[in-house]
Amino acid sequence: xxxxxxxxxxxxxxxxxxxxxxxxxxxxxxxxxxxxxxxxxxxxxxxxxxxxxxxxxxxxxxxxxxxxxxxxxxxxxxxxxxxxxxxxxxxxxxxxxxxxxxxxxxxxxxxxxxxxxxxxxxxxxxxxxxxxxxxxxxxxxxxxxxxxxxxxxxxxxxxxxxxxxxxxxxxxxxxxxxxxxxxxxxxxxxxxxxxxxxxxxxxxxxxxxxxxxxxxxxxxxxxxxxxxxxxxxxxxxxxxxxxxxxxxxxxxxxx
Ligand code: 13P
Numbered sequence: 001x002x003x004x005x006x007x008x009x010x011x012x013x014x015x016x017x018x019x020x021x022x023x024x025x026x027x028x029x030x031x032x033x034x035x036x037x038x039x040x041x042x043x044x045x046x047x048x049x050x051x052x053x054x055x056x057x058x059x060x061x062x063x064x065x066x067x068x069x070x071x072x073x074x075x076x077x078x079x080x081x082x083x084x085x086x087x088x089x090x091x092x093x094x095x096x097x098x099x100x101x102x103x104x105x106x107x108x109x110x111x112x113x114x115x116x117x118x119x120x121x122x123x124x125x126x127x128x129x130x131x132x133x134x135x136x137x138x139x140x141x142x143x144x145x146x147x148x149x150x151x152x153x154x155x156x157x158x159x160x161x162x163x164x165x166x167x168x169x170x171x172x173x174x175x176x177x178x179x180x181x182x183x184x185x186x187x188x189x190x191x192x193x194x195x196x197x198x199x200x201x202x203x204x205x206x207x208x209x210x211x212x213x214x215x216x217x218x219x220x221x222x223x224x225x226x227x228x229x230x231x232x233x234x235x236x237x238x239x240x241x242x243x244x245x246x247x248x249x250x251x252x253x254x255x
Contacts, residue, residue, distance in 0.1 A: 001206040005225065005252040006166060006232035008042035008065065008127065008211070009239025010095060011049075020049040023242055024056035030246035032253065034061030039232070039252040043239070044095050044127075047081055054090040063092040065127065068101060071114035083122035093125030095234075097153060099172045109152035117156050120164060127166045127234065128153055129213070130193070134173035143192055150196045159200055163207030167193055168234040174214025176236060180224065186212040187227035194229055218247040225255045 015023070031041060042063035045053045053064040070080035086094060096115050101107040112128065119126040130149040132142040146169075154162060169189050174181050181189070190210045198205035212224050213234030224230055232252055239245045 003207065003209050003231045004038070004040055005255055006040040006042065006209050006211060007235065007245075007249045007252050008044055008063075008168075008232070009235050009245050010044040010067065010098070010213070011046065011239060012067070012100070012236060013046060014240055015045050015049045017049050017052045020045060020052040021056060024053065024060075024062075027242035027246060028057075028060050028062070030243065031060070031062070031249060034059075037061060037253070039249055041249055042093065042127075044234075050086070050091055051089050063125070064090070065093040065095055065125070066091055067095045067098065068105075068107075069094045069096065069115060069119060069124070071111060071118050073118075083118050083124055086124060087122050091124065093127060093166075094119050095127045095129060095168075097149070098129045099131055099170060099175060103172075109149055112153040113155050116153060116165065117158075117161075120157065120161050125164065125166060127168050127211070129168045129170050129234070131170040131172050131175075131214070137171065137173065142189065146189065146193055147196060150193055154197070154200065159204060162197060162201055162204035166209045166211060167197075168211040168213045169193055170213035170234060176215070178215050180215040180217075180220055181212065183223045183227050183230075186224050186230055190227070190229040216248060218244045218251070221248040221251040222254070225252050 042065050044065040044067050066086050070077050097112045132145040136145045194205050209231040211232040211234045212230050216233045216235045217238045
């Protein structure tokens with residue numbers, strides 16, 4: 001099955017409403033018209049800029065995603081945001097399980113197991129982030145860690161919805177460090193993740209898009225995106241510059 005590449009920019013805690021308003025026209029003028037575009041493009045923005053992004057992206061085909069979501073429909077969860085709050089704004093998807101949230105905000109596989117079906121039921125496309133730490137890689141624990149993260153998070157997703165999820169393989173040691181995984185390392189880990197999905201459903205494994213994230217830049221994107229199992233990129237720092245981000249999208253177009 002041919003999978004459409006997907007390049008998403010994760011702004012993290014960047015992007016006031018004013019910055020979001022300035023950003024979109026600069027990005028959109030550099031993207032191919034939506035009817036000719038062969039790559040899906042997304043922007044993962046802070047909650048406070050989501051409505052600005054939805055408005056600015058209207059008609060452009062660029063998806064707008066949140067960076068987190070609570071699993072409960074509503075209730076006593078101070079500071080949290082529900083799926084319905086996101087869909088009300090016209091948001092298309094949500095990043096779940098980013099390593100910065102796992103590290104700083106106690107996001108764990110158990111909570112993710114609940115969040116994924118909630119996002120899917122609400123019509124939000126989830127990008128599930130997984131990845132090993134440097135220590136885990138050095139100790140030969142990469143596959144064990146990925147298996148645990150993928151299996152646990154996907155446990156309550158029915159087989160026929162697995163293919164609607166996007167997974168981002170983001171080795172923690174490559175995030176914000178300027179140290180990318182080599183193309184071979186990215187391919188190997190992503191092929192392993194695809195095999196984990198195939199244990200549940202071969203059909204879903206052929207359909208599911210698995211992205212690489214971790215210090216993707218305009219000058220290294222093409223080599224990583226050329227790998228057969230790498231279906232795109234989740235781009236942090238380099239997505240803050242719409243010109244550089246559009247260059248990465250173009251690298252995926254040429255893949
Ligand atoms: P960097 O591209 O800044 O390394 O961040 C990657 C990332 O965490 C995307 O979610």
